[in-house]
Amino acid sequence: MPSSIAGRLTVWFCASAFSLVLVAAFVLYDAVRATVQWTEDQVLAQHFLEISSLLQTSKPDTDMIAHEVSAAANGHRQVLIRVLTNVRDLVLETPDMDKRLPATRFHAPAPSGTPHFETIDENGFRFRALSVLVPLAEGWPKDTVVQIAMDTTLDDMAVGRFRIVLVTVILLSGALCALVGWIIIRRQLSPLRRVIHATTSIERATANERLDTAGLPTELALLGLEFNNMLDRLEGAYSRLRQYADNVAHELRSPVNRMLLNVEVALSKSRDEASYRDVLESTREDMLTMAQIVDNLLFLARAESDEIQLQMEPVRLAEEIANVHEFYLALAQEKGIQLRIGADPELVIVGHAMLLRRALSNLLSNALSHTPPGQFIDITAHRDGARVVVAVADGGDGIEAEDLPYVFDRFFRGDRSRSSSERRLGLGLSITKSIVAMHHGLIAVVSTKGTGTRFSMTFPASMRAHG
Numbered sequence: 001m002p003s004s005i006a007g008r009l010t011v012w013f014c015a016s017a018f019s020l021v022l023v024a025a026f027v028l029y030d031a032v033r034a035t036v037q038w039t040e041d042q043v044l045a046q047h048f049l050e051i052s053s054l055l056q057t058s059k060p061d062t063d064m065i066a067h068e069v070s071a072a073a074n075g076h077r078q079v080l081i082r083v084l085t086n087v088r089d090l091v092l093e094t095p096d097m098d099k100r101l102p103a104t105r106f107h108a109p110a111p112s113g114t115p116h117f118e119t120i121d122e123n124g125f126r127f128r129a130l131s132v133l134v135p136l137a138e139g140w141p142k143d144t145v146v147q148i149a150m151d152t153t154l155d156d157m158a159v160g161r162f163r164i165v166l167v168t169v170i171l172l173s174g175a176l177c178a179l180v181g182w183i184i185i186r187r188q189l190s191p192l193r194r195v196i197h198a199t200t201s202i203e204r205a206t207a208n209e210r211l212d213t214a215g216l217p218t219e220l221a222l223l224g225l226e227f228n229n230m231l232d233r234l235e236g237a238y239s240r241l242r243q244y245a246d247n248v249a250h251e252l253r254s255p256v257n258r259m260l261l262n263v264e265v266a267l268s269k270s271r272d273e274a275s276y277r278d279v280l281e282s283t284r285e286d287m288l289t290m291a292q293i294v295d296n297l298l299f300l301a302r303a304e305s306d307e308i309q310l311q312m313e314p315v316r317l318a319e320e321i322a323n324v325h326e327f328y329l330a331l332a333q334e335k336g337i338q339l340r341i342g343a344d345p346e347l348v349i350v351g352h353a354m355l356l357r358r359a360l361s362n363l364l365s366n367a368l369s370h371t372p373p374g375q376f377i378d379i380t381a382h383r384d385g386a387r388v389v390v391a392v393a394d395g396g397d398g399i400e401a402e403d404l405p406y407v408f409d410r411f412f413r414g415d416r417s418r419s420s421s422e423r424r425l426g427l428g429l430s431i432t433k434s435i436v437a438m439h440h441g442l443i444a445v446v447s448t449k450g451t452g453t454r455f456s457m458t459f460p461a462s463m464r465a466h467g
């Protein structure tokens, strides 16, 4: 089988068209041959009927029969007739019949009197022949046999010619099928070549180059459409990746620049030990920031590439919430914020305790930095059907509606002015989101500016209780 579609289609097209022509030609040939033979048999039967009606009169007239026989021989089809009695005694026959077709060449007639048609080849001629046993009237010897034959060489020649014409037509139509099939199929496939050409000329997914699907046949138009959709998705992914790389570079540049500047200023003239100490302190601070950024990014990258094989185990949520609460209690009190917890002690999910604590801490530390004194923060966990919902709600500043879709993006920090006082990376929520995803959960946020914010993490509940 050829490897190209055009080649394969041509082969299949030719094979089917050719076999169709072949079958049609065979049926036609057979029908013509049968018809010719039928016509010959009709002529033989006609002559037999005439002879047998003469034989079956009460006193058969030999002269009449002889006349009939010679008339048949003179007709344009030259019919040979022989009448025998007692199966083999010759009564009369067409002159020369003995030389052309001896009586013994005929098939012995059936005793029942059924006519027997046959084809006999003799001396290079072909005959259609009939032999019948005739039941006779009294006064005429029994077992009279009538043998009739007709030279069909001409008919055979005509059928032979017809056969040659048929074979020629078959061969020609085979060649024509191949040629026409190839041309049609190549033409029908030309849009495919156009698509391939257009695809090759698209160099970058980012460029605004798309396949022109106008005028393409339906199947290819669908393919082109899907291809364009894929380019769109690639373009989106590519620009997000570029944006991300830009962000990383940007975030790392500030601490690096600061370190450079500090070191250069320190080196510009000799200073006392305290000044060097200051420079080293602030350099250490910046290095810490950078280390944190790199650590967090590595964590996110590994979480996304499914590289981390988590040791999952049943986790009692009430215990983890109590842990986090204890850790942040002092800070909350210092800020004058009321930190409340409420969780069913029986609630268990299958997960990674340390990561779940990290996710909770991120939400809580956000809430603490966006909640004014005198307000509250609630950490709750409750069961909702087959799910467990863990929520951190605060009565704090809230998030601008236009910022809401981006809070889980890497490096997104809503309130930039605040970031100067605290070292914020804008990675906390993206890390929380990926931890929730590792636990096959979902995270959602509801927030109203000035009223408060509620982050809720929904996990599948563990069916078995822990311990």
Ligand SMILES: Nc1ncnc2c1ncn2[C@@H]1O[C@H](COP(=O)(O)OP(=O)(O)OP(=O)(O)O)[C@@H](O)[C@H]1O
Residues within 6 Å of the ligand: 362, 366, 367, 370, 394, 396, 397, 398, 399, 407, 408, 412, 413, 414, 415, 423, 424, 425, 426, 427, 428, 429, 430, 453
């Ligand atoms: N409880 C909240 N109330 C108001 N705004 C919030 C709250 N939680 C998050 N945000 C907004 O979402 C932004 C992104 O939060 P995220 O935790 O990802 O980053 P970050 O807290 O700024 O930095 P990081 O957590 O990496 O130190 C925050 O900068 C803040 O603007």
Ligand SMILES: [Mg+2]
Residues within 6 Å of the ligand: 362, 365, 366, 427, 428, 429
């Ligand atoms: Mg945060």
